[in-house]
Amino acid sequence: MKILTAAQTREADAYTIQQEPVSSLDLMERAAAALVAWLRQRYSAQVPFVFFCGPGNNGGDGLAAARLLFQAGYEVQVFLVEEAGQCKSQDFTQNLQRLPSEISTHTLQAGFGFPEMEFGAIVVDALFGSGLSRPLQGVYAQVAEEINQAGVTVVAVDVPSGLFTDAPTPEDAVVVQATYTVTFERPKLAFLLPKSGAWVGEWHAVPIGLHPEFLQQVATPYQLLTNAYVKSLLKARQKYAHKGTYGHALLIGGSYGKMGALVLAAKAALRAGIGLLTVQIPQVGYSIVQTAVPEAMALTDAHELHFTRFMGQPETYECIGIGPGLGQAEDTRLALENLFRQHLPPLVLDADALNLLAADRTLLRTLPQDTILTPHLKEFERLAGPATDDFHRLQLLQSFCQEHRCYVVLKGAHSCVGTPTGDFYFNTTGNPGMATGGSGDVLTGILTALRAQGHSALETCLLGVYLHGLAGDLAAKEMGQASLIASDLTTYLGKAFLALEAS
Ligand SMILES: NC(=O)C1=CN([C@@H]2O[C@H](COP(=O)(O)OP(=O)(O)OC[C@H]3O[C@@H](n4cnc5c(N)ncnc54)[C@H](OP(=O)(O)O)[C@@H]3O)[C@@H](O)[C@H]2O)[C@@H](O)CC1
Numbered sequence: 001m002k003i004l005t006a007a008q009t010r011e012a013d014a015y016t017i018q019q020e021p022v023s024s025l026d027l028m029e030r031a032a033a034a035l036v037a038w039l040r041q042r043y044s045a046q047v048p049f050v051f052f053c054g055p056g057n058n059g060g061d062g063l064a065a066a067r068l069l070f071q072a073g074y075e076v077q078v079f080l081v082e083e084a085g086q087c088k089s090q091d092f093t094q095n096l097q098r099l100p101s102e103i104s105t106h107t108l109q110a111g112f113g114f115p116e117m118e119f120g121a122i123v124v125d126a127l128f129g130s131g132l133s134r135p136l137q138g139v140y141a142q143v144a145e146e147i148n149q150a151g152v153t154v155v156a157v158d159v160p161s162g163l164f165t166d167a168p169t170p171e172d173a174v175v176v177q178a179t180y181t182v183t184f185e186r187p188k189l190a191f192l193l194p195k196s197g198a199w200v201g202e203w204h205a206v207p208i209g210l211h212p213e214f215l216q217q218v219a220t221p222y223q224l225l226t227n228a229y230v231k232s233l234l235k236a237r238q239k240y241a242h243k244g245t246y247g248h249a250l251l252i253g254g255s256y257g258k259m260g261a262l263v264l265a266a267k268a269a270l271r272a273g274i275g276l277l278t279v280q281i282p283q284v285g286y287s288i289v290q291t292a293v294p295e296a297m298a299l300t301d302a303h304e305l306h307f308t309r310f311m312g313q314p315e316t317y318e319c320i321g322i323g324p325g326l327g328q329a330e331d332t333r334l335a336l337e338n339l340f341r342q343h344l345p346p347l348v349l350d351a352d353a354l355n356l357l358a359a360d361r362t363l364l365r366t367l368p369q370d371t372i373l374t375p376h377l378k379e380f381e382r383l384a385g386p387a388t389d390d391f392h393r394l395q396l397l398q399s400f401c402q403e404h405r406c407y408v409v410l411k412g413a414h415s416c417v418g419t420p421t422g423d424f425y426f427n428t429t430g431n432p433g434m435a436t437g438g439s440g441d442v443l444t445g446i447l448t449a450l451r452a453q454g455h456s457a458l459e460t461c462l463l464g465v466y467l468h469g470l471a472g473d474l475a476a477k478e479m480g481q482a483s484l485i486a487s488d489l490t491t492y493l494g495k496a497f498l499a500l501e502a503s
């Protein structure tokens, strides 16, 4: 699903208005109705609502929604927030005229006294949406600050007011802290990035019937993973299949004190459908692996404590995953250097394999084409340099993937897959329960197994991050986020496959 910029959203609006055709006022009515449907599903008519409406179409949405909610029997109060002399949008003005006189309506201007709010009231933030052109100031900033200090549930309309959707929001800007953001048609790019995403709370995209033709033809490098798309990437098991049908993967990793990482990756690879799995571990890991993962074959390194030399034949494997628990010893770096000189099957690199690459730019330049790298933010910074903000980091991701002709899974709350063609795919599954040691090792195992089963590098990344997050969501549903540990992701991987198939 494409993610649109604010400018593209305006174009989508205009196209829909012209081609459907529908009046701009009716489109606003549709948006307001979608918002109200969401509110009514969540809150009963006993819950009072306080709307704060700005001068543009976002404020217009707020006014229309206040009317619809009032007509549905809810108690509604409206505050019109305005800087003296500020122009109002046409649809705002029309919706103000349509507001039933029974709704208590007040204007807040500079120097206002912030209204007392009824206990349990829900604030609807309709100050500004995607038309924000500069940081909030004056009365708008004051209202936003008051809302933030009120300690109430805030539902933002389309965008939390004060947040820029396609560019970094300045550090000192005032932004409404939303509990929920009900956004129209598509989430905005800023919702998916760590810093700006924190203002958004839990976001829900509600369809408002923007023209499908426009959505189909509009060009953007930003995509959001949907269940339907990821499901289409699944491959059914064949009746006459045998273990050779599903690939032979190799995982290289584990070192003294870090054998767990390799074990986690190995178990995940097996649960992700691999036909055969071999692990290469240092001698210290032999009995650990043979006991913890009896399904895997083991190759032992000449070294007692860490990886120093590849002991197998590259052509035996359909994919090699390297990194979980690997360590960063100098002879491990050398072993990687030697490995990269060989003709290799597709690679998945994680953790210390990435740190070794980051520390040795010559090694990085020999990275085989179409390799999958799975850094978290810190590892990515080591590889590509520091980013001034989340949007800059996306630029770095794009140029890194293009320069090294690789796929990067930049891990986080919305893990982002960067591709050599310059595209970005944001994941939609996963939860903060997965912020626990070893979650990334599980992902490496999943990706290695999917790649070895014949998925392309891109399919592997998309299917892998989605299933990994879905396993986390299913696990968290049963045991809660705080108690979730990395092994649970592997335990729930089967259910994630089932849920995706059944969706
Ligand atoms: N397709 C969809 O998704 C649909 C979207 N719809 C809704 O429309 C919303 C976008 O509406 P919008 O373009 O009128 O923008 P909005 O955010 O209300 O404000 C812009 C106004 O504020 C001004 N202004 C800007 N920044 C300012 C500041 N810091 N301080 C003071 N003023 C500032 C700016 O004027 P300027 O001063 O920049 O000339 C302009 O007058 C969108 O978020 C959604 O809610 C639906 O109704 C229909 C379908």
Ligand SMILES: Nc1ncnc2c1ncn2[C@@H]1O[C@H](COP(=O)(O)OP(=O)(O)O)[C@@H](O)[C@H]1O
Binding pocket: 375, 376, 411, 412, 413, 414, 415, 429, 430, 431, 432, 433, 434, 435, 436, 437, 438, 439, 440, 441, 442, 443, 468
């Ligand atoms: N808040 C979060 N929401 C969703 N997924 C998360 C969150 N925090 C972490 N994750 C996921 O958990 C994994 C953590 O990986 P990583 O940081 O490499 O952990 P480790 O090195 O301990 O294995 C990533 O796949 C990441 O996307």
Ligand SMILES: [K+]
Binding pocket: 058, 125, 126, 127, 128, 129, 156, 157, 158, 159, 160, 161
């Ligand atoms: K808003």
